Every structure is written in structure tokens, then in C-alpha cells.
Amino acid sequence: MDIGLLGQYLANGVMLGTMYALVAVGFTLFFGVLDVIKFSHGDVLMLGSFTGFTVYIGVLAMGIENPWLMIAVILIVSITTTAAVGALIARYLVLPLKSAPPLNILLITLMLGTAIREAVRLFYPDGSNPKNFPALLPTASVDLGGFALRADSVILVGAGIAVIIGLNLLINRTRLGLAIRAVAQDEETAKIMGINYTLIVLVTFAIGSGAAAFAGIMNGLYYNEVNFGMGLLLGLIGFSAAIIGGLGNIYGAILGGFLFAGLQTVGAVALPFASAYKDVFAFGVVIALMAWKPTGLIAERSSDRV
Amino acid sequence: MTDKTTPKSGWLGLPPLAVGLGAVAATAVYGWLFLLAESEIAVLGLVALAALGGWALGRTGLPDTLDAAMRGHGRSMNGAILLGLLAVIFLLGEEHFPLLMLTTMLLYMTVALGLNVQFGLTGMVNFAGAAFFGMGAYTAAVLTAHSAVPPLLILVAGGVIAAAIGFLLIVPVVRTAGHYSAVVTIAFGVLFKTFLEVNDVLGGPQGLMVGPMKLFGWDFNSSPVLLGVEMSFYVNYALLGGGLAVLAFVLTQRLERSWLGLTLDSVRLDETASACFGLNVVRAKVLAFTFGNVLAGVAGALYGMMISFIAPNSFTFADSLLMVSIVLLGGLGSLWGTALAAAIVVLLPEKLQILQEYRFLLFSGLVILMLLFRPQGLLPRKVRSYFPSWRPQQ
Numbered sequence: 285m286d287i288g289l290l291g292q293y294l295a296n297g298v299m300l301g302t303m304y305a306l307v308a309v310g311f312t313l314f315f316g317v318l319d320v321i322k323f324s325h326g327d328v329l330m331l332g333s334f335t336g337f338t339v340y341i342g343v344l345a346m347g348i349e350n351p352w353l354m355i356a357v358i359l360i361v362s363i364t365t366t367a368a369v370g371a372l373i374a375r376y377l378v379l380p381l382k383s384a385p386p387l388n389i390l391l392i393t394l395m396l397g398t399a400i401r402e403a404v405r406l407f408y409p410d411g412s413n414p415k416n417f418p419a420l421l422p423t424a425s426v427d428l429g430g431f432a433l434r435a436d437s438v439i440l441v442g443a444g445i446a447v448i449i450g451l452n453l454l455i456n457r458t459r460l461g462l463a464i465r466a467v468a469q470d471e472e473t474a475k476i477m478g479i480n481y482t483l484i485v486l487v488t489f490a491i492g493s494g495a496a497a498f499a500g501i502m503n504g505l506y507y508n509e510v511n512f513g514m515g516l517l518l519g520l521i522g523f524s525a526a527i528i529g530g531l532g533n534i535y536g537a538i539l540g541g542f543l544f545a546g547l548q549t550v551g552a553v554a555l556p557f558a559s560a561y562k563d564v565f566a567f568g569v570v571i572a573l574m575a576w577k578p579t580g581l582i583a584e585r586s587s588d589r590v
Numbered sequence: 591m592t593d594k595t596t597p598k599s600g601w602l603g604l605p606p607l608a609v610g611l612g613a614v615a616a617t618a619v620y621g622w623l624f625l626l627a628e629s630e631i632a633v634l635g636l637v638a639l640a641a642l643g644g645w646a647l648g649r650t651g652l653p654d655t656l657d658a659a660m661r662g663h664g665r666s667m668n669g670a671i672l673l674g675l676l677a678v679i680f681l682l683g684e685e686h687f688p689l690l691m692l693t694t695m696l697l698y699m700t701v702a703l704g705l706n707v708q709f710g711l712t713g714m715v716n717f718a719g720a721a722f723f724g725m726g727a728y729t730a731a732v733l734t735a736h737s738a739v740p741p742l743l744i745l746v747a748g749g750v751i752a753a754a755i756g757f758l759l760i761v762p763v764v765r766t767a768g769h770y771s772a773v774v775t776i777a778f779g780v781l782f783k784t785f786l787e788v789n790d791v792l793g794g795p796q797g798l799m800v801g802p803m804k805l806f807g808w809d810f811n812s813s814p815v816l817l818g819v820e821m822s823f824y825v826n827y828a829l830l831g832g833g834l835a836v837l838a839f840v841l842t843q844r845l846e847r848s849w850l851g852l853t854l855d856s857v858r859l860d861e862t863a864s865a866c867f868g869l870n871v872v873r874a875k876v877l878a879f880t881f882g883n884v885l886a887g888v889a890g891a892l893y894g895m896m897i898s899f900i901a902p903n904s905f906t907f908a909d910s911l912l913m914v915s916i917v918l919l920g921g922l923g924s925l926w927g928t929a930l931a932a933a934i935v936v937l938l939p940e941k942l943q944i945l946q947e948y949r950f951l952l953f954s955g956l957v958i959l960m961l962l963f964r965p966q967g968l969l970p971r972k973v974r975s976y977f978p979s980w981r982p983q984q
Contacts, residue, residue: 321769377958384965386768387715391918392961394911395954402951516907520780527773560788567781574774575762 288431290553295437297549298542299506302444305541306499307522308529309451310492312537315526316468317488320378320389324397325496326519328373331400332366332497333510334408337415351420355505362501363494370493371486379485397519405512414511417504440502447498451491452534464488468532496522517563524570530580539581544570609652610659610667618674622681624937625688633941657972672836679828689824691940693896696828696835697889699932702916703835703842703925704885709914710923710971711851712878713858714763715772718779719913722752722883724905725782726890727800728792731900734801741804745834745891752887753880764875767861779907786902797901800894803830827896834892838885842925845881854878855974908950915957921967930968 307329314322336358343354377396381389405411421436455461466474467484475481503518504510525544529536547569551562577583604612620640627633647653660667682688701723708714716722726748733744762774787795803826845851856864857874865871894900916935920927939949960967 315769321772377962380962384961387713387772388961388965390715390769390772391914392958395915395957395961398908398911398950398954399958402948402954406948406951517780520776524773524777527770531769561785564781564785564788567777567784570777571759571762571774571781574766574770578762578765578767578770580770 291431291433293549293553295431295433297545299437299441299545300548301542301545302441302448303499303502303506303518303541304521304525304544305448305538306444306495306502307518308525308537308541309448309534310496311523311526312529312531312534313455313464313488313492315531317464317485318374318378318382320382320386321393321523322373322378322489322492323390323393323519323523324373324400325393325492325522326515326517327397327400328366328369328493328515329496329500329503329518330404330510330512330515331369331500332362332493333417333500333504333514334404334415334512335365335497336362336501336504337417337510340418355420359498359501363497366497366500367490367494370489370496373493374486374489375482378489379482397515401512401515408512411512414509417508417510419505419508421505436505440506444499444502447495448538451495454491455534460484460487524567528570528573528577528580530582533580533582536580536582543581604655606655606659607663607666609655610663611670613652613656614667614670614674618678621692621933622678624941625678625682625692626685627941630942630944637938653969675832675836676829679825679832682828683821683825686822686824689822689828690896691937693824693828693831694893695932695936696831697893697896698913698916698936699929700831700835700838700889701886701913702920702928702932703838704882705913706882706917706920706923706925706928707842707845707854708878708882709917710921711846711854711858712875714875714879715775715914716879716882717772717775717907717910717914718782719886720905720907720909721779721782722756722886723890723893723909723913724786724900724902725752725755726887726892727894727900727905728786728798729887730891730894731798731800732792734895735799741801741895744895745888748891749884749888752883752890756880756883760876760879763879764872776907779910783902783906786905793901795902797899797903800898800900802898803827803892803895824896827892831892831896834889838889839925839929846923846925850874850877852974912950912953915953918957919960919968921970924967924969924971927967927969927971 307325310325311321314320314325339358339361340354343357348354348357373393373396377392378389381392419436421439423434423436425432425434427433453461455464463474463479463484464487466477466479467481467488471481474484499518500510500515503514521544522541525540526537527540528543529538529540544566547566548562551565555561555565573581620636624633624636627636679689679692682692701719705716705719708716729748729751730744733739733747734741739747759774759778763771766774786792792798845854853864853869853874854877856867856869857871861871864874912935916931917928918931919935920929920931935953939946939952
């Protein structure tokens with residue numbers, strides 16, 4: 285294996301890892317505040333990238349040509365829309381079921397994900413076919429000893445990591461983050477301390493969904509394609525990443541995201557069988573990891589009180 | 591509440607057995623009409639009739655009387671239900687498509703009964719139902735193509751393979767709880783489908799041919815002749831599928847009523863407390879998981895033989911979700927609910943071709959509404975009665 289190809293795989297792996305981590309952070313945030321899994325997350329991501337695509341067509345029709353301006357508009361509109369969708373889901377589907385068995389929420393959001401996916405497939409114009417997402421970022425590349433590091437990859441990874449760091453700072457350094465952590469730790473006490481519980485939950489869902497929209501746009505810009513089914517696998521991978529990292533822990537989500545991307549890359553490159561088996565390999569390792577560490581690599585500190 | 595103080599007379603003052611037999615006959619006639627209905631208007635009319643009738647009869651206390659009939663006259667009622675199923679199969683005799691639908695429904699019901707034991711009784715959700723179903727079908731494909739194993743044994747082999755592959759998942763499934771265990775089965779379901787698609791030995795995305803069922807030298811793909819009328823060959827499969835569904839139903843019912851079922855229930859309600867009372871939680875979970883997977887595998891093997899051609903696309907995560915929605919729609923732990931929901935989920939979209947395209951959208955919407963407004967399901971499971979003659983004081 286020559287260095288160039290290895291570098292290519294490494295760059296690709298880092299890109300995937302950033303994307304997965306962004307999705308996983310959403311899962312972990314929702315689990316933190318409400319102890320629920322919102323499985324429609326992947327499809328909300330898909331909705332984000334379709335919104336972005338629609339905005340792109342609209343912006344193009346308005347005659348704006350500057351790609352940076354385009355990306356800014358796409359990001360703003362799609363993140364706001366998706367954040368609103370996330371908050372609506374929390375308000376009308378998740379909060380009403382808060383006292384029901386946790387699996388009911390998993391199911392209702394799974395079904396919502398299916399509904400969103402099917403709705404896009406059926407009702408978006410020509411929704412069942414993949415759409416060509418525009419390559420808006422500069423594609424110039426630097427030759428690094430046999431492999432070409434493309435500028436758009438660097439920008440995307442940089443932006444993704446910036447968002448993750450930003451989210452981390454938001455959770456750990458701001459008043460809002462303090463409120464979110466308080467709600468996550470103890471709902472009752474947080475309420476007594478004067479925190480607006482419902483508002484914080486909705487804001488958390490909005491933040492997580494916004495991060496998913498960002499990952500969706502990233503995905504679209506990188507692969508130059510969006511399709512209605514992309515959310516299922518990305519959501520699944522994000523969920524697995526959040527779980528193997530340990531739910532409720534933002535570092536666990538980041539670790540899980542990069543770990544999954546690493547597994548896929550190893551599955552594609554280093555193993556004796558065909559690279560088509562990379563997902564089989566990665567999910568197989570996830571299952572094995574669950575058998576070894578049933579509550580994730582960075583486990584929640586919890587014990588059953590009887 | 592009249593039927594509780596005077597158990598002899600039930601709905602409209604009729605004896606429970608009469609009401610029960612009448613209900614079975616009415617259901618059989620309705621099923622026959624529904625399966626034969628051709629035009630969309632007729633189908634919609636029948637659906638409206640069922641919804642309205644179900645609501646009205648539910649309000650007038652028919653379920654209690656049916657319950658009394660099932661309790662007091664179990665044998666007659668079960669016999670009547672079997673006869674009703676047989677009658678529907680033979681009345682449909684020459685119709686290929688309705689029989690195919692009926693058999694598919696019976697097989698899905700078998701799978702859903704297994705999932706019900708896992709999910710409804712033990713509280714372990716299995717999001718890989720379609721994968722275990724598919725394992726049965728692929729086992730049948732491989733064994734009919736490359737071996738001379740008698741087809742009846744292939745059905746058994748389908749179940750054994752599903753159980754064996756299920757055993758690989760046992761450790762992670764049993765050790766994890768709640769969401770963590772959901773990810774294991776979801777990951778497995780996706781893994782299974784991806785594996786089938788990239789694997790050339792098992793036909794890849796194009797899939798495989800499956801040989802027909804043969805029983806004592808009788809080829810299931812040849813048409814039986816009854817009273818001089820040549821029947822559709824699907825009659826064979828409908829009969830065997832019906833037998834399988836009945837067997838699964840009886841087994842599941844026995845399991846639920848036994849001490850094992852009680853153990854499963856208590857594991858679902860509180861794992862820690864069950865362990866404190868000396869119940870073996872791991873054993874209960876392994877039992878439930880394997881039971882469900884075997885049912886799915888056997889049903890899948892017969893399904894593969896019936897449709898004679900299988901591809902990875904028939905065993906996707908969406909299909910697993912459809913199976914879970916059957917369990918949920920019927921009511922967790924409710925066996926009759928599962929049967930009813932299987933009929934709705936499988937037959938309705940087939941009959942309403944406009945809906946076919948919107949099937950997944952429709953059912954996901956239906957399940958969302960169900961979870962929001964009637965989380966106990968269409969026919970909620972009754973609280974266990976430990977002493978059959980005991981009634982709660984009014």
C-alpha cells in the first residue's frame with residue numbers, strides 16, 4: 285500500500301468521522317436532557333440537506349452567483365428550518381410521551397423518520413431519484429506526496445470540527461449550557477431553580493437538529509449528491525456511534541463517530557475481503573463492542589436503585 | 591356490566607357460545623368477501639363497514655361476551671375458527687392472488703406472534719424481524735437448490751438457522767438494556783441486508799430462486815383437484831401456512847399461560863425484582879429471543895418456497911419496522927390483536943392499490959397516532975386472571 289492511497293483513505297476517514305460525530309452529538313444531547321432516543325434524527329438530517337438543495341435552486345433563480353454567499357444562505361435557511369422541525373418534534377411527539385415506556389418514544393420517532401423519508405420520496409418533485417448537490421467549495425488541491433488533498437475537504441472538516449468545538453463550548457461554558465446540563469442531571473431540581481424546563485428541552489432539540497442539518501449539508505457538498513434514503517444509514521451510524529461512545533456524553537459521541545469512521549476505513553482497506561463488506565464489518569464490530577461494554581466505552585455513571 | 595352478574599346471557603341476551611360462533615362465521619364471510627373484492631369502492635366500503643361495525647359492537651359489549659365464549663367454550667370456539675379458516679381457503683379455491691395474500695398474512699402473523707413474545711411479553715424489542723424471516727427464506731433457497739433434504743425438514747432448518755444466528759446476538763442482546771439493546775438488533779438488521787447484497791454466493795442484489803414445497807411426494811406447485819374442480823396451487827401453501835400460523839398461535843398461547851409466560855412477564859415489568867425473587871432473567875430472555883427467531887425462520891422458509899424467488903429487498907429494515915408495527919398496532923402481548931393487526935397491515939395495502947405506494951407512509955402515520963392516542967393497541971391484552979372463576983368485585 286503506498287502512502288498516497290493511505291493518505292486518501294485517512295482524509296476520507298476524518299471527513300466521515302466529523303460527519304458521524306455531528307450526528308452522534310445530536311443523539312447524545314437529546315438523550316442527555318430527556319433520556320430519549322429520537323430516531324428520526326437521520327431523516328431530519330436528510331430534510332436539512334433537501335432544504336439546502338431547494339434553497340440552492342431558489343438562490344440560483346434569484347441570480348446570486350457568489351458561492352460563499354450561496355453557502356451562507358443555504359446553511360442559515362436549512363439550519364433554521366431543521367432546528368424548528370426538531371423543536372416541533374420535541375413539542376408534539378416526544379414531550380407528550382415523556383411518561384410512557386422509553387421504547388414507545390424510540391418507536392414513534394422511528395415511525396416519524398419513516399414518514400419523513402416517505403414523504404420526501406413521494407411528494408418532493410422527482411423525490412425518489414438522487415439529486416445533484418452543487419460543488420460550491422473551491423476544488424483546488426495540494427499534492428502531498430502522491431495524494432491530492434482537496435481544499436473543499438479541508439474546509440469541510442475544519443468547519444465540522446469548529447461546530448463540534450462550538451457545541452462543546454456552548455454546553456460547558458455558557459448559561460444556556462448550564463441550564464441544559466442542569467435539566468439533564470435532574471429535571472425536578474432544575475425546575476425548582478427556576479429553569480424553564482420545556483424551553484430548554486425545545487432549545488436542545490433545536491440545537492441537535494441544527495447540527496444534523498449542518499452534517500447533511502456537509503454530506504451534500506462532499507459527495508455532491510443527496511437522496512431521500514441517506515438519512516437512514518447516517519442516522520443509524522450516528523446512533524451506533526453515540527451508543528458505543530456512551531449515551532449522554534458529548535466526548536463519547538465524538539469518540540464513537542471517529543471510531544465508526546475508522547472501522548469503515550479499516551474494513552475497506554486493511555481487511556482481506558472486498559471493500560463492499562465495510563459496513564458489515566463496522567456494524568459487526570459495533571455489536572461485538574456492545575457485548576463487551578454494554579453501556580458504551582465512556583459509560584454513564586448509573587446504578588439501579590431498588 | 592350485565593354479563594358479569596349473569597354470566598349465562600351475553601350480548602343482546604344471547605348465550606355466549608351462539609354469539610361467539612356467529613362472530614366467527616361473520617368474520618369468515620367478511621374475510622372471504624374482502625379478499626375477493628375487486629373494485630376500490632367495494633374495498634373501501636368493506637373497510638368502512640368493519641371500522642363502523644367494530645366500533646359499534648365494541649360499544650355494545652360484544653368483546654366481553656366473546657371473551658366469555660372463549661373461556662367457557664374454548665374447544666367449540668377454536669374448532670369453529672379453524673373451520674372458518676378452512677372454509678375461506680376452499681371458497682377462494684381458484685383465485686391465485688387472494689390466496690397468496692391470505693398466506694402472506696398468515697406467515698406475517700406467525701412472525702409477529704414470535705415478536706410479540708420477545709417484545710410484548712419479555713420487553714425485548716427486535717428490530718431485525720425481517721432479517722430472521724429472510725434467514726429462513728435463504729436457508730430454503732440454498733437447501734432446495736443444493737441438497738435433497740425433504741422440504742418439511744427445510745422448514746425446520748429455517749427455524750434452526752434463525753435460532754443459531756440469533757445465538758450469536760444473544761450475548762449483546764441480553765447484556766444490554768433498553769436503547770442499547772435496540773441498537774444491537776437495528777445494526778444486525780442492516781448488517782444482514784448489506785451482507786446479502788454484497789455476497790455473490792447468495793445471489794447478491796438479484797436474489798435466488800427457491801424450490802417448491804413437497805410433502806410426501808406431493809408437489810405444492812401443482813394444482814390440487816377437489817370435487818372435479820382444479821384449485822389454485824396456492825391452496826397447498828394456504829393450508830400449510832394456516833397450519834403453521836395455528837401452531838404458532840397455540841404454542842404462543844400455551845407459553846403465555848404457563849409459568850414460563852409468567853416469568854417473561856415479570857422480567858419485562860421489573861428485571862431487578864425478578865432476579866431478587868430467584869427468576870433466571872438471562873434464561874427467560876434467551877428463551878423468548880430464540881422462540882421468536884425460530885417462528886420467524888420457519889415462516890420465512892415457507893414464504894420463500896411460496897413466492898419461489900427472493901431478493902435482499904424483501905428483508906429490509908422497513909419490513910422489520912412493519913412487523914414491529916403489527917405487534918404494536920394489535921396491542922403488546924395481545925395474541926388476537928396481533929392476528930387482527932397482521933390482517934390490516936398485510937391485506938389493506940394489497941387491496942387498495944392506490945395505497946400500495948403510500949404503504950410505509952400510511953403505516954408510520956397510523957402507528958404514530960396509535961402511540962399518541964391509544965398506546966395499548968387495537969385489542970389490548972387483558973390483565974392475567976390467575977383464578978379462572980374469580981371476578982373483580984364491582
